[in-house]
Amino acid sequence: MYTELNTSNRILMGPGPSDAHPRVLKAMSTPLIGHLDPEFVSIMDEVKSMVQKTFLTQNHLTFVVSAPGSAGMETCLVNLLEPGDEIIIGVNGVFGGRMTDIAERCGAKVHKIEKQWGDIITVEDVKKVLNICPKPKLLALVHAETSTGALQPIKEISDLVHNAGGMLMVDAVTSYCGVELRVDDWDIDAIYTGTQKCLSAPPGLSPVSFSDRAVQALENRKTKVQSWFLDLSLVKNYWGGSKRAYHHTAPVSSVFALRESLRIVLEEGLESRWERHNAVHQVLKAKLEKLGFKYLVEEQHRLPNLNSVFLPNGNDEALIRNKLLKDYNIEVGGGLGDFAGKIWRIGIMGESCTLNHVNMLISALEDMNE
Numbered sequence: 001m002y003t004e005l006n007t008s009n010r011i012l013m014g015p016g017p018s019d020a021h022p023r024v025l026k027a028m029s030t031p032l033i034g035h036l037d038p039e040f041v042s043i044m045d046e047v048k049s050m051v052q053k054t055f056l057t058q059n060h061l062t063f064v065v066s067a068p069g070s071a072g073m074e075t076c077l078v079n080l081l082e083p084g085d086e087i088i089i090g091v092n093g094v095f096g097g098r099m100t101d102i103a104e105r106c107g108a109k110v111h112k113i114e115k116q117w118g119d120i121i122t123v124e125d126v127k128k129v130l131n132i133c134p135k136p137k138l139l140a141l142v143h144a145e146t147s148t149g150a151l152q153p154i155k156e157i158s159d160l161v162h163n164a165g166g167m168l169m170v171d172a173v174t175s176y177c178g179v180e181l182r183v184d185d186w187d188i189d190a191i192y193t194g195t196q197k198c199l200s201a202p203p204g205l206s207p208v209s210f211s212d213r214a215v216q217a218l219e220n221r222k223t224k225v226q227s228w229f230l231d232l233s234l235v236k237n238y239w240g241g242s243k244r245a246y247h248h249t250a251p252v253s254s255v256f257a258l259r260e261s262l263r264i265v266l267e268e269g270l271e272s273r274w275e276r277h278n279a280v281h282q283v284l285k286a287k288l289e290k291l292g293f294k295y296l297v298e299e300q301h302r303l304p305n306l307n308s309v310f311l312p313n314g315n316d317e318a319l320i321r322n323k324l325l326k327d328y329n330i331e332v333g334g335g336l337g338d339f340a341g342k343i344w345r346i347g348i349m350g351e352s353c354t355l356n357h358v359n360m361l362i363s364a365l366e367d368m369n370e
């Protein structure tokens with residue numbers, strides 16, 4: 001016999017998902033309504049408007065992909081790239097690598113800017129690659145590289161790609177609602193994020209937004225988008241326009257949860273939320289350093305919400321990480337790629353970004369040291 005579902009009450013301080021607010025969990029248990037019910041259509045309109053506000057954009061083509069962040073990534077790339085198009089991609093961690101894989105599957109010619117994991121892509125790096133590829137269709141960057149904890153400057157690079165006649169695409173999965181992100185001011189043409197990080201909603205949805213320039217590029221396509229599900233020319237009518245037509249069945253309960261998490265963000269205020277992530281990070285940093293942890297990323301390029309740290313010498317990271325989970329119910333993330341077995345990725349995102357979370361983690365570590 002299978003037993004009733006009964007999971008542990010974890011404290012989520014890894015690279016996502018983060019803890020969800022009880023209001024979000026309550027919204028998720030709201031009785032179902034049909035996805036074409038006029039009430040649900042109004043809810044979709046509200047969600048779209050709240051996503052525009054949290055992205056700081058007026059873009060009309062703003063909606064939520066019914067699938068996780070990787071599907072948001074794929075939505076941007078499969079719609080904006082056609083076979084033979086040239087794209088420049090910053091690769092300084094796992095997610096730039098994933099973008100490259102998808103872009104190659106689209107038949108695009110990829111120019112990678114490869115940097116050491118933990119470093120950022122600089123203006124000089126972009127200028128160099130623009131000498132080899134002077135007219136890219138797209139330049140893609142990961143704003144917050146979750147595999148390393150590096151925060152990529154975006155604004156400085158935006159003008160470079162636009163002056164070259166290209167568009168700027170940004171992965172904001174880990175930065176959205178946690179660090180400064182301004183889609184219109186930074187002139188970002190295509191952006192996607194996820195729900196499970198600083199928004200503190202359940203995983204499985206991907207808010208996206210496209211500028212008028214990107215919409216124009218979609219309209220000028222010569223070939224069909226190779227993915228039916230992610231083809232914006234089909235899905236966009238489901239999330240807007242005068243005629244709401246069936247495209248797929250939206251994950252109704254997840255959209256309820258997303259709506260509540262967005263309401264919470266707007267009640268707090270975006271700037272206050274960015275400030276909270278930074279303030280809690282400063283406390284966590286001081287306490288970790290006192291215990292002998294060392295940061296992977298240089299201070300000026302560090303993400304406040306995802307702390308990548310080397311453990312003090314001689315510590316078995318997997319052993320301690322598993323003990324934290326088993327004995328203290330605290331989840332932190334291990335390293336990826338070359339950093340597997342070497343670093344921890346400690347997330348303080350959304351509802352998991354409180355002094356209480358920091359104190360719980362630090363007390364558990366001190367307790368284990370005794």
Ligand code: PLP
Pocket residue numbers: 015016068069070071073095142144145146147171173174194203204
């Ligand atoms: N991009 C970044 C920066 C991420 O951190 C993640 C997930 O952790 C993704 C993309 C993919 O998102 P998902 O796992 O929701 O598909």
